[in-house]
Amino acid sequence: MKIIAPTAPFSGLSSGAPSLADRAYGQIKQMIFDFVLLPGDRFSESDLVDRLQVSRTPLRQALQRLQREGFLLVFPKSGWQVAPLDFEVFDQLYDLRVLLETHAIAKLCEAEERPVLKGLADLWLVAEAERHPVQAMVDRMDEDFHSALVRATGNEEMARVHDDITERIRIIRRLDFTKPARVQVTYDEHARIIRAISRRRTDEAQRLLRAHIEQSKLEVRHITLDMLYRARREA
Missing domain, CATH: 1.20.120.530 (GntR ligand-binding domain-like)
Structure with a gap:
């Protein structure tokens, strides 16, 4: 059996220039990783709009991506929550x-x-x-x-x-x-x-x-x- 050498190291990053949503995603994820946003913390989109200097549409796209990846939970009409560590x-x-x-x-x-x-x-x-x-x-x-x-x-x-x-x-x-x-x-x-x-x-x-x-x-x-x-x- 022949083992294949990987063509490139895994980076987890998409190619091309990052969009506003990509940048917001990276910033929020780093805040979670650095425990600036603590597990279990609740926040609203308004809390982050001024903090990240980004409009609501790309911010919401970033938050939804983090939700899909399991880092955030969303509660209709009551905002977002950093997923507790399990x-x-x-x-x-x-x-x-x-x-x-x-x-x-x-x-x-x-x-x-x-x-x-x-x-x-x-x-x-x-x-x-x-x-x-x-x-x-x-x-x-x-x-x-x-x-x-x-x-x-x-x-x-x-x-x-x-x-x-x-x-x-x-x-x-x-x-x-x-x-x-x-x-x-x-x-x-x-x-x-x-x-x-x-x-x-x-x-x-x-x-x-x-x-x-x-x-x-x-x-x-x-x-x-x-x-x-x-x-x-x-x-």
């Missing part, structure tokens, strides 16, 4: 993510040709002094690493489901890289996973991946709860 749902999404990625690893270990591994090794099997210092960049690189494993199988439906999971857990997952120590751990753990796949050690690679994702899940839950506590105290 860690039970996050746990289910992480479990599904593990199933997809361990399956992808099994396929990679069996494959005759595996061009994706060279690209991953070039990024992650580097000396400590060559590691990327920008935590926000490592956040995106981490998503691309896990996405590449799944996309390399050539199964487009599996990649689509994995992309959806990535989008839905991003609100908490990205917090794993707010601590410099976690950035270094991510490099080390990704390197071990790549080496195990390169040596076709399926069980070892899958075990390393499960441990890597489980530890990240525990870290982001702790960080999220701490950030929410501090944000509510300062509100």
